[in-house]
Amino acid sequence: MAFKIGFTADHKRTQCEESAYQARQHTDAPHPSVVQVYFESRDRSWTYYNDRFDLHEGDLVYVEGKLEGVRGRVVEISYNFRIKLADYKRVIAVADTAVHGEFYVAGSHFVTFDRAAIPAEKAALWFMAPDKPEDEYASGQDETSFPLSDLKAMKAPNPAVERGLAYFVKDMVRYLCVDGTKGRAIVEGSRAYEVNFTYxxxxxxxxxxxxxxxxxxxxxVAAMMQLKNTLELIEKNYxxxxxxxxxxxxxxKETLFSFTVDGMERGRLTL
Structure with missing residues (x-):
């Protein structure tokens, strides 16, 4: 079973707001604003200054300060303001939740074979704040491998297997992709973590x-269980x-709809 899915959404505007909005669409410049951001995990809203993006109500954003790394949703925007900048933290990133492309049902997931539908870089911002310029990473890997058909060969400790199975069953592998031989997954527990692999x-x-x-x-463990399950369904059906x-x-399925539909007042879904 396959269906095409595409969403476009805007909040409802008055005639004056619509004129101002349309005017902003003709420039790539950010539109300075003071925004109210609601953080579901804290069940509270705080006010931030935005000078980097052209934000709209419903946008998912990340901010600096004490809530750095916590995802919030813009619930109110003011373009008329005069503030003391030292009193306000800034919006530092906005997630792109627009999705267009053809998706296929694969068990509890939607699968796309279109690289432009949900690129890994786009999906990452749905769950994780972007790295800061000063962040540095180091990585290394050995030459060991294991067959996906035998996950016991991972030699993961029993607690990791049990917790990983629970994550897999609860669909906590929020994103998974394989491009050629390079694989990437985002697994969300107490926070989101990125898993990389070669397949x-x-x-x-x-x-x-x-x-x-x-x-x-x-x-x-959860990512490999999801990879095995998804590839089996793809091989069987697509x-x-x-x-x-x-x-x-x-x-x-729930993740795709919660990010692309929740908070939107307009859109289109074709089945």
Whole structure:
């Protein structure tokens, strides 16, 4: 079963607001504003200064300050203001939740074979704040590999296997993609972590997770379980489409709709 899905959404505007909005669409320049941002995890709203983006109500954003790294939603915008900048923290990133493309049902997930539908860089901002300029990372990997058909070969400790299974069952692998041989997953528990791996000829290698846990962790276990399950469904139902593209991305049904539909007052869905 396949269907095309595409969303466009704006908040309702008065005639004057609509004229101002249309005028802003003709420039790529940010539109300075003071915005109210609601943080669901805190069940509170705070006010921030925005001088980097042309924000709209419903946008998902990240801010600096005490709530750095916590995702919030813009609920109110003011373009007429005079503030003391030292008293306000800024909006530092906005997530692009516009999705256009063809998706296929694959168990609890939607799968797309279109690289432009939900690129990994776009999906990452749905769950994780962008890196700061001063952030530095180091990584390394050995030459070990294991067959995806036998996840026991991961040699993950029992607690990691049990927790990873629970994450998999609860659809906490929020995003998964394989492009050629390079794979990437986002697993969300107490926070979101990124899992990277190489998949070639049924073998997985170079498996790492940003939780920096020694040995195989629950996020890696959950990601591999989801990879195995998704590839089995693709092979059963959409093998030729996958072979032609050499790419797939998978997102839980609930996740796709919650990010692309929730908070939107206009849109279109074609089945």
């Amino acid at each position: 070639c000829g049924g073998e997985v290698s170079g498996l790492t997770c940003s939780c920096f846990c020694g040995g195989s962790c629950k996020h890696e 093998a030729e489409v996958y072979r032609r593209s050499g790419y797939f991305a998978a997102v839980p």
